[in-house]
Amino acid sequence: MTNKEQEIHQIVEKQRSWFLTGATLNLNSRIEALNRLKTCILQQKANIHEALSKDLGKSSFESYMCETGLVLSEITYMLKHIRRFAREKTVPTPLAQFHSRSYQKPSPYGVVLIMSPWNYPFLLALDPLIDAIAAGNTVVLKPSAYSPCTSQVIHSIISQCFEEKQAAVVTGGRAENTCLLHQHFDYIFFTGSQAVGKEVMTHAAAHLTPVTLELGGKSPCVIERTANLRLAARRIVFGKFLNCGQTCVAPDYIYCDQSVKDRLIKELQKQIKRQFGKNPLKNQNYGKIINEKHFQRLTGLIESSKIVWGGGSDCQALKIEPTLMDHTAFSDPVMQEEIFGPILPILTFSSLDEAIRRINSLPHPLALYIFTSDSRAAKKITAHCGFGGGCINDTVIHLATSQMGFGGFGESGMGAYHGKEGFETFSHKKSMVDKKTWLDLPMRYQPYRKLYQKLITLFLK
Numbered sequence: 001m002t003n004k005e006q007e008i009h010q011i012v013e014k015q016r017s018w019f020l021t022g023a024t025l026n027l028n029s030r031i032e033a034l035n036r037l038k039t040c041i042l043q044q045k046a047n048i049h050e051a052l053s054k055d056l057g058k059s060s061f062e063s064y065m066c067e068t069g070l071v072l073s074e075i076t077y078m079l080k081h082i083r084r085f086a087r088e089k090t091v092p093t094p095l096a097q098f099h100s101r102s103y104q105k106p107s108p109y110g111v112v113l114i115m116s117p118w119n120y121p122f123l124l125a126l127d128p129l130i131d132a133i134a135a136g137n138t139v140v141l142k143p144s145a146y147s148p149c150t151s152q153v154i155h156s157i158i159s160q161c162f163e164e165k166q167a168a169v170v171t172g173g174r175a176e177n178t179c180l181l182h183q184h185f186d187y188i189f190f191t192g193s194q195a196v197g198k199e200v201m202t203h204a205a206a207h208l209t210p211v212t213l214e215l216g217g218k219s220p221c222v223i224e225r226t227a228n229l230r231l232a233a234r235r236i237v238f239g240k241f242l243n244c245g246q247t248c249v250a251p252d253y254i255y256c257d258q259s260v261k262d263r264l265i266k267e268l269q270k271q272i273k274r275q276f277g278k279n280p281l282k283n284q285n286y287g288k289i290i291n292e293k294h295f296q297r298l299t300g301l302i303e304s305s306k307i308v309w310g311g312g313s314d315c316q317a318l319k320i321e322p323t324l325m326d327h328t329a330f331s332d333p334v335m336q337e338e339i340f341g342p343i344l345p346i347l348t349f350s351s352l353d354e355a356i357r358r359i360n361s362l363p364h365p366l367a368l369y370i371f372t373s374d375s376r377a378a379k380k381i382t383a384h385c386g387f388g389g390g391c392i393n394d395t396v397i398h399l400a401t402s403q404m405g406f407g408g409f410g411e412s413g414m415g416a417y418h419g420k421e422g423f424e425t426f427s428h429k430k431s432m433v434d435k436k437t438w439l440d441l442p443m444r445y446q447p448y449r450k451l452y453q454k455l456i457t458l459f460l461k
Contacts, residue, residue, distance in 0.1 A: 108136030110186030131422030212415030239395025
């Protein structure tokens with residue numbers, strides 16, 4: 001066992017020993033921990049935003065809007081509702097057990113592993129950690145090696161707020177990931193690619209460890225013929241090119257009614273120019289690609305003959321212009337993988353039924369967006385297509401609330417979190433019956449008698 005393996009093993013065992021003392025069951029302790037975390041984040045806000053700028057080129061405004069602010073909102077929501085979430089819930093008792101109380105008791109799993117990605121490195125590390133701590137677990141947090149500046153700030157914050165026996169950060173790359181996945185955790189929460197998600201699930205199976213997988217996929221943006229094209233373009237450009245397109249729920253491609261495609265393209269071109277200027281590569285508020293590997297992958301997906309806007313790049317700054325590609329086919333390279341960058345291909349359909357059939361023939365996406373003024377069209381798409389979540393006449397914003405769970409299914413993941421869903425994700429509900437002792441009906445015991453059989457039939461109809 002290497003020194004790193006031994007260190008990780010000791011952290012896990014230290015947390016397990018502390019969890020088994022019952023210390024995390026105290027609600028006041030959980031509330032104090034969340035308040036410490038909130039105070040520290042507020043104090044470190046400038047450092048967090050500086051780190052996000054270094055890793056991803058995010059402006060301070062975008063960092064607060066999409067990361068720090070959402071984390072603070074999740075803490076506030078959890079502090080407000082944690083006592084209600086943690087209560088035992090009484091449920092109806094069958095007539096045969098009338099002298100009993102039946103209830104569900106939320107209980108923490110134990111030692112939780114959270115593995116977070118690089119695209120929203122602060123938000124997607126801290127949000128699940130908040131939910132896990134609120135539910136009474138201990139946490140080993142593994143941030144991405146691709147966002148090292150943010151990972152260091154996270155390490156600093158967690159070290160200030162928690163003892164290692166309650167929450168610890170493990171930094172590093174693949175070697176540390178592999179070492180962590182060989183440990184026995186009580187729950188694993190992973191956000192990242194489908195390929196790594198399969199590895200996580202394989203390792204979890206060795207210990208029969210339950211998992212939540214927050215993955216991705218090619219999220220379609222359906223433009224129905226009655227859509228308000230100007231507003232649609234404005235909101236699509238925002239959602240697609242936010243964080244330079246490196247958002248798991250960004251519109252991956254536009255699927256547009258062929259009768260409105262040309263008008264939509266004109267509106268998209270206007271909005272890109274309006275939101276990012278004539279030269280987006282010089283825009284200080286427009287982010288960058290995380291590293292050279294992803295930069296090269298993305299530039300390789302751009303087909304110059306199909307560009308109707310953008311296409312330029314700066315390899316030194318790792319920036320790619322917001323890029324629109326027309327005349328795209330589902331067989332094109334750009335449609336064979338999740339883009340995860342500022343490239344937006346446009347495809348067309350001739351009828352809504354055709355669009356539904358095509359979307360359902362593809363792996364389930366994490367998000368789906370439909371722009372329409374026809375409520376029947378919206379209901380048809382949302383009812384007949386399989387996807388994690390989405391918006392009608394907007395993009396991305398469905399994940400920015402603690403009032404709804406966020407997650408995918410099938411190829412886009414399993415499980416959900418945020419708010420109550422997050423608390424429940426990291427809790428096991430024990431189903432309990434508290435049987436009173438003042439009465440003990442004989443009918444369930446042998447020898448079985450005909451009278452008892454009649455009574456049992458009466459009770460269990």
